[in-house]
Structures are given as C-alpha cells and as structure tokens.
Amino acid sequence: MTAFTFATQRLPATAEVLRQEVRDFLAEEQAAGRFQPVCDAWLGSFDPDFSQRLGARGYIGMTWPKTYGGHGRSALERYVVLEELLAAGAPVAAHWIADRQMGPLILRHGSEAQKQRYLPEMARGSAYWAIGMSEPGAGSDLSAVRSKLEPDGDGWRLTGQKIWSSGAHDCHYMMALVRSGPPGDSRHEGLTNVIVDLRAPGVTIRPIRLLDGGHHFNEVFFDDVFIPADQVVGEVGDGWRQVTEELAYERSGPERFLTTFPLLRAVVERARTLADPYLHREVALLVSELAALRELSISIAGMLERGANPVVEAALVKDAGTQFERKVTEIAERMACQMPSTASADGFSVWLAQSIYHGPGFTLRGGTNEILRGIVARGLGLR
Ligand SMILES: Cc1cc2nc3c(=O)[nH]c(=O)nc-3n(C[C@H](O)[C@H](O)[C@H](O)COP(=O)(O)OP(=O)(O)OC[C@H]3O[C@@H](n4cnc5c(N)ncnc54)[C@H](O)[C@@H]3O)c2cc1C
Numbered sequence: 001m002t003a004f005t006f007a008t009q010r011l012p013a014t015a016e017v018l019r020q021e022v023r024d025f026l027a028e029e030q031a032a033g034r035f036q037p038v039c040d041a042w043l044g045s046f047d048p049d050f051s052q053r054l055g056a057r058g059y060i061g062m063t064w065p066k067t068y069g070g071h072g073r074s075a076l077e078r079y080v081v082l083e084e085l086l087a088a089g090a091p092v093a094a095h096w097i098a099d100r101q102m103g104p105l106i107l108r109h110g111s112e113a114q115k116q117r118y119l120p121e122m123a124r125g126s127a128y129w130a131i132g133m134s135e136p137g138a139g140s141d142l143s144a145v146r147s148k149l150e151p152d153g154d155g156w157r158l159t160g161q162k163i164w165s166s167g168a169h170d171c172h173y174m175m176a177l178v179r180s181g182p183p184g185d186s187r188h189e190g191l192t193n194v195i196v197d198l199r200a201p202g203v204t205i206r207p208i209r210l211l212d213g214g215h216h217f218n219e220v221f222f223d224d225v226f227i228p229a230d231q232v233v234g235e236v237g238d239g240w241r242q243v244t245e246e247l248a249y250e251r252s253g254p255e256r257f258l259t260t261f262p263l264l265r266a267v268v269e270r271a272r273t274l275a276d277p278y279l280h281r282e283v284a285l286l287v288s289e290l291a292a293l294r295e296l297s298i299s300i301a302g303m304l305e306r307g308a309n310p311v312v313e314a315a316l317v318k319d320a321g322t323q324f325e326r327k328v329t330e331i332a333e334r335m336a337c338q339m340p341s342t343a344s345a346d347g348f349s350v351w352l353a354q355s356i357y358h359g360p361g362f363t364l365r366g367g368t369n370e371i372l373r374g375i376v377a378r379g380l381g382l383r
Contacts, residue, residue: 004312004379008295009302014033014177015080016284022084029131037089037262037347039354042255044216045091045364048126052090055125059085069120075095075305076261079254079298085106086258087265089351090329093167098122098129101249102175105193109242114195118254123339130168130346131250132176132196132220133243135161140244140371142177143187144187147222149180149194156180158202161219163378166219166365169205174198176222177239191239195231196222208345212357250366252300252314257293257321259362260328263351267332270348274335275348286324293321312379315372322362322369 017110029050038045062078085092092134103122106114121127138144144183147160158178168174174196181190196203202225208217234242264286271283296317303310332352333340340353363369377383 004310004316004376006296006299006313007302009299010077011076011080011298012074015074015077018077019080019084020249022059022081026084026090030055030088035091037351037377038091038118038357039089039262039351040259041089042086042092042096042259043166044214044354044358045089046093046128046167047091048094048128050091051095051125051128053125054085054095054200055123060095060125061103061119061123063194064103064119064123065291068107068115069123073121075301076298082255083258083294086255087261090264094128094226095122095125096255097131097166097171100253101131101246102129102173104249105242105246106233108245109193109238111230113230114233118195127173128167128171128230130165130171130174130218130220132162132165132168132174132178136163136165142319143183143191143240145177145179145191147176149177149178149227152226155229156194156232158196158222158227161221162207163217163219165205165218165220166216168198169207171198174220174358175233177243178340180236180239180340188240190237191243192236193233193239193242194227195233196225196227197231200225202226210357225340230325244311247367248309248311248314251318251372252297252304252310254294254297256366257290257292257297257324260325260351260355262320262347263332263355264328266348266351267328267335270335279331279335286331289324289327293324294315297321312376315375315379318366319369319372319376325355325362326359329359 035050058071059081061070061074061075066072071227083123103119106118135145149156149158153327176194176196178192178193178194179190183190204221204222206219232375268283271279277321280345300310300313300317338353339347342350342353
C-alpha cells in the first residue's frame, strides 16, 4: 500500500518576516481604497494593476530562478505570501494561474526560449494565462480531449473547442491540452500541451454567464489556428504527464480552503456578539478544522520545496478543504439575519452572497471531489 505522508513542516523565520511585509502592504492598499476584500478573489477578482504592484514587490514567480525574472525564494516563503493574500481577499486572479501552474510547467518542460519569453512577464504580473483543459465531452475524463493538432508546414493547425475557461477573455495566453495523435491503449497517449495566443486569428472567445450575470467562464473556439512549432511545450505526445504534474500544482495550495476566509472572519466576529453556546461550538470546530487543514497544506508546501510531486496528498487536502469552505457558508447562512446580497453595505452579507453564488464551483473546479477520492483510494492501493 502506498500510504501518503504528511511530515510536520515548520515555516522558517524568514517567512514570518515576509508575512509582516505582506500584511503591511495589504493594509496600505486597503487604506488607500485600492481593493475591497472578496470571497473567491483568487479566481474571480481580476485586477491587472494590483498584480503588477505585487510583481514589482517580488511576490509573483517567487520560487523561480532570478535569470527568468523570479526571486529564488523557497516554496514555504511563497506559501506565506499566498496565505496572506487569500486571507485578505485580495484581487489576485489576473496572475494566479500563471504563477501557480503555467510558470512552473514552462520552467519544468518548456524550451529555453519559452522560459526567457514567458516567465519574466508572468513574474512582473503583466501576462495572464488561462487553463485549456476541459472540453464539452472531456471534464473529469481529460483523456477524452478532442481538440485536434495537425502538422502544417513549419508548425501546426489547431481545431476544436474548450469550455469553462476561467478569465480567458482577459488573458493573453492559454495552455491548451490537445490531441496530436491516437490515444493508444492507455488513452493517455497522443496528448500535447500547446501555448495558444488568445489574440491569434481563428480564436473566438464567448462568455458563459454566471447566475448573477457575471462574466467569468468562457467557451474558446479554435478554427484552424496556426500554432508555431516553438509553441509546443516539451515533446509532442507528452501532454498527459505534464498535465498530471500541473494538476498537482493546481490542487495543492491554500486557495483550496481559504476561498471563504473573509466570510469566516466575519462569522467569528458575529459569533462573539451572540450568546449561543451551540453556535460557539460550531464556530470553534470550524476554526480548529482550519488549523488542521493549514498544517496539512504547509506540509505539502514542504514536499514541493523538496522537489516531490504530492499528487495524492494534494487531492486529499483539496477534497477536505473545499468541503470546509462549504461548511463556512452553511454556518454563515444559519447566522444571517437578512437575505445575503452582494450590494449590501454589510461585509457579512456581501461575503455570504459571494460564497453562495460561487460555492457550487468549489468542489468541481480543478477536479471534482469524487475524482479526488478516486486518486486517494488509488494512493491507498484500494483500486
Ligand atoms: C469555477 C470553475 C472554474 C473552472 N475553470 C476551468 C478552467 O479555467 N479551465 C478548464 O479547463 N476547466 C475549468 N473548469 C472545469 C472543471 O475542471 C470541470 O468542471 C471538472 O473537471 C468536472 O468536469 P465536468 O464539469 O465535465 O463534469 P463531469 O466530468 O461530467 O462530472 C459530472 C459529475 O460526475 C462525477 N464523475 C465523473 N466521472 C466520475 C468517476 N469516474 N467516478 C465518480 N464520479 C464521477 C463528477 O464528480 C461530477 O459530480 C472550471 C470549473 C469550475 C466550476
């Protein structure tokens, strides 16, 4: 049985110094009225100016080598910065995907030219990337991807469609997992990651509106889009291995349990004013669950720091973390004295409304909880 291991991981003293720096920066930004805390800010709050200010402070691409615009810091230092940004509900969506998974993917598998071209602008917070995995017939079963890559002279032609592409309408590039050959017996062969310039001829981006009318999701159509040969990442046909690694980055961070943190903070504050021992017990349980999740998550950051690929551990924490986020919303709903509204002057009401609107996606995006449990079961040797 391949059990998973969560070794206790301490944060270094340098990380705590950094934490104070980030807190001071965020306090200044808020005092200057440059952002309002938001639940689910890491996917929904897109603010290029804020991302560029973070980039200028060295808070993006923190672990990447300095030669590519990074800052050579540890995964644990990066963890602390993420934790503070998420706890503050800061508008980090513009650069989040590039920093979290596309930069590390290019660093690991990209060509030297790709590293030099893409990483510095990502680290400056000025280049935004979309994830091009899901398709109408390929969600949990990513190997069913059908967008087709065919050779054409010096490069390739891409035809097909992606769906649920978060923020693609505001992004410069998409990392698209596409079919370059037959799936083979494993169904994992013949897949390739390509960099698609979202302004290239033949790319059409159409919104899928949210229930509240917001524009977050897109359908992205590729109609005979030319993909230069140098925009293939790594080897043709190596897409499955790359995407598996990428998903470990996508699933392993503290955003998988801190999405509703601004609401949790308001829940604790409101609970203090209520003489309700049953509620106090529920809120205390929530906070202790958060403390346990955080320990597990910091342990994963330590694994990343040591160069490991904690696929099973990340699946476990994402499953538990997103269930925790739902619980925060449920308890807040029971405490609400009025209908939650994003237009309210009361923070509790706004954050609750945001958590209710966005909540259904927490346990779906980045791999559904059923799929994550399957990964954990396989890690335990149960399937
Ligand atoms: C907020 C949000 C943002 C997203 N952003 C992006 C993005 O930027 N880029 C992108 O590519 N995708 C994105 N997605 C899509 C997301 O990755 C998919 O929704 C997810 O992988 C599930 O795929 P699906 O929606 O096709 O559901 P399906 O795969 O059709 O699953 C439907 C249901 O069946 C269950 N199920 C499926 N297969 C199994 C199985 N083998 N065992 C047990 N149960 C199973 C699932 O758990 C789920 O409950 C986003 C989704 C959300 C909600």
